[in-house]
Amino acid sequence: MTSEVATDLAEKMRLRAALIERIGGYMTAHAIGVVAELGIADLIKDGVRGSEELAAESGTHEPSLRRLLRMLGAVGITTEPEPGHFALTDVGAQLRSDSPDSLRAFSRMFCHxxxxxxxxxxxxxxxxxxxxxxxxxxxxxxxxxxxxxxxxxxxxxxxxxxxxxxxxxxxxxxxxxxxxxxxxxxxxxxxxxxxxxxxxxxxxxxxxxxxxxxxxxxxxxxxxxxxxxxxxxxxxxxxxxxxxxxxxxxxxxxxxxxxxxxxxxxxxxxxxxxxxxxxxxxxxxxxxxxxxxxxxxxxxxxxxxxxxxxxxxxxxxxxxxxxxxxxxxxxxxxxxxxxxxxxxxxxxxx
Ligand SMILES: C[S@@+](CC[C@H](N)C(=O)[O-])C[C@H]1O[C@@H](n2cnc3c(N)ncnc32)[C@H](O)[C@@H]1O
CATH class of the missing domain: 3.40.50.150 (Vaccinia Virus protein VP39)
Structure with a gap:
């Protein structure tokens, strides 16, 4: 592959990703809405929590919850410092109900x-x-x-x-x-x-x-x-x-x-x-x-x-x-x- 072809392909991939990420906006909104509804951020608080404990405490299906939190890691709401263990970013911390800057009800409403x-x-x-x-x-x-x-x-x-x-x-x-x-x-x-x-x-x-x-x-x-x-x-x-x-x-x-x-x-x-x-x-x-x-x-x-x-x-x-x-x-x-x-x-x- 010539360098021009490679550059052209890389640019196409960048543009394609930019559009697909924006299409994924509705998936992000749904995922944020579910985390807000289930109160998952209140369980994580400012620690690092394993998906097994989180699933047990929230009454959810662990492999699916882990996938949800991982997807939110990809958009900067959570981090996954080790596989299956999650923390909140500063953006995600706004989903906690006990934060003075909470946007949990806002997220539940707009993702309702x-x-x-x-x-x-x-x-x-x-x-x-x-x-x-x-x-x-x-x-x-x-x-x-x-x-x-x-x-x-x-x-x-x-x-x-x-x-x-x-x-x-x-x-x-x-x-x-x-x-x-x-x-x-x-x-x-x-x-x-x-x-x-x-x-x-x-x-x-x-x-x-x-x-x-x-x-x-x-x-x-x-x-x-x-x-x-x-x-x-x-x-x-x-x-x-x-x-x-x-x-x-x-x-x-x-x-x-x-x-x-x-x-x-x-x-x-x-x-x-x-x-x-x-x-x-x-x-x-x-x-x-x-x-x-x-x-x-x-x-x-x-x-x-x-x-x-x-x-x-x-x-x-x-x-x-x-x-x-x-x-x-x-x-x-x-x-x-x-x-x-x-x-x-x-x-x-x-
Ligand atoms: C988008 S909310 C804004 C609320 C608030 N000002 C704020 O910024 O958080 C619009 C507000 O207008 C109120 N509202 C709508 N129709 C109204 C009416 N006919 N008379 C009085 N309030 C009304 C709604 O109940 C709601 O609280």
């Missing part, structure tokens, strides 16, 4: 059969522009999970795991000292507001969400010792939002909604929040073109097409929506620690 089944409707969504979730389940995501208490509770914890790190980024990036009463619209179990109020003892707060979305919030606020200055309020943010706030946070919510609904939500905020209040839109801002260094907002964007019918938006799209609904954009800030954007807007004079 509900999500996997909905993704089977991706072709339908791309062909028609309709939500895949509704096509597969016959109703929208939030109505579906409201009728399934266990899934709704898992979703709320999954969101709070994601919000914990975002809360640290937000409190580092935004000065809340004069905020008075902070309202978190679509605030889930109150994790974000708990972090803000814990570091600002003079602030008061209202976590506002649907009845199933806010169900776990009273316990979270009580456990954090802030229930005397933070209320959990249930309602529909398209109809009635609290009118007694000074700062309104909307984090990772607009991505759930199409443009018509997002504009309706912004109009609801503009009509009901005091003229002197501030609106903070917190979450991802989609780069204007595809970027391999920031894949997560693009994953979320497609996930929204499948699950919720919404989409991620670019800074210019957020600006246009805010201006259309009577807000003035005051600043757009990117958290220094990562891709979390904070858009600050105030009601424009009528």
């Amino acid at each position: 059969p509900i999500f996997f089944s909905a993704w089977q409707g991706l072709e339908h969504a791309v062909t028609t522009g309709e939500r895949a979730f509704d096509h597969v389940y016959g109703k929208d995501f939030y109505h579906h999970i409201a009728a399934h208490e266990d899934v709704s509770a898992l979703f709320n914890v999954a969101m709070s795991e994601e919000s914990r790190i975002a809360a640290a980024q937000l409190t580092a990036a935004y000065d809340f000292s004069d905020a008075g009463t902070v309202v978190d619209l679509g605030g889930g179990d109150g994790t974000l507001l708990t972090a803000i109020l814990t570091s600002h003892p003079r602030l008061r707060g209202i976590v506002f969400d649907s009845p199933s979305g806010v169900a776990e919030a009273p316990a979270v606020l009580e456990n954090a010792g802030i229930a005397d200055r933070c209320e959990a309020r249930a309602g529909d943010f398209f109809q009635d939002i609290p009118t007694d706030g000074d700062l309104y946070i909307v984090k990772s919510v607009f991505q759930d909604w199409n443009d018509e609904d997002s504009l309706a939500l912004l109009r609801s905020c503009r009509a009901q929040m005091p003229d002197s209040a501030t609106l903070l839109i917190v979450g991802s801002v989609l780069p204007e073109t595809a970027a391999t260094d920031q894949p997560i907002p693009f994953f979320t964007d497609l996930n929204m097409l499948v699950i919720a019918g919404g989409r991620e938006r670019s800074e210019s799209e957020f600006r246009a929506m805010l201006e259309d609904t009577g807000f003035t954009v005051r600043s757009v800030k990117l958290s220094a620690a990562g891709p979390l954007s904070i858009i600050r807007a105030t009601p424009a004079p009528a």
Whole structure:
């Protein structure tokens, strides 16, 4: 074989492997979901555990569990320092429930059969522009999970795991000292507001969400010792939002909604929040073109097409929506620690 032929073949093999590894993404997601569901990372903790003990403790089939953990070793979730013995990498350690940075519930939720089944409707969504979730389940995501208490509770914890790190980024990036009463619209179990109020003892707060979305919030606020200055309020943010706030946070919510609904939500905020209040839109801002260094907002964007019918938006799209609904954009800030954007807007004079 000439050296040109060998180089050409090596390049073909590299390209082939790159595509096949990406196709294996769904296998990786399934494998992570099973490890999260079975609590295997909680058994490994920070040690090295043999697959026989792990199988006995998790009630699984040892040769199959070993293959699962080995496959996860190939993608950097576990290591296998000696045959049949496994440890967690720093990435895999996030699957432990006892880690303050745990993403176990997040992994269980996003690798849940509900999500996997909905993704089977991706072709339908791309062909028609309709939500895949509704096509597969016959109703929208939030109505579906409201009728399934266990899934709704898992979703709320999954969101709070994601919000914990975002809360640290937000409190580092935004000065809340004069905020008075902070309202978190679509605030889930109150994790974000708990972090803000814990570091600002003079602030008061209202976590506002649907009845199933806010169900776990009273316990979270009580456990954090802030229930005397933070209320959990249930309602529909398209109809009635609290009118007694000074700062309104909307984090990772607009991505759930199409443009018509997002504009309706912004109009609801503009009509009901005091003229002197501030609106903070917190979450991802989609780069204007595809970027391999920031894949997560693009994953979320497609996930929204499948699950919720919404989409991620670019800074210019957020600006246009805010201006259309009577807000003035005051600043757009990117958290220094990562891709979390904070858009600050105030009601424009009528
Ligand atoms: C993607 S989650 C984000 C939760 C939280 N802000 C966070 O970042 O972790 C969207 C939230 O909007 C809430 N939500 C959906 N529809 C709502 C409605 N009509 N009124 C109030 N909240 C709603 C959901 O229950 C959910 O908690």
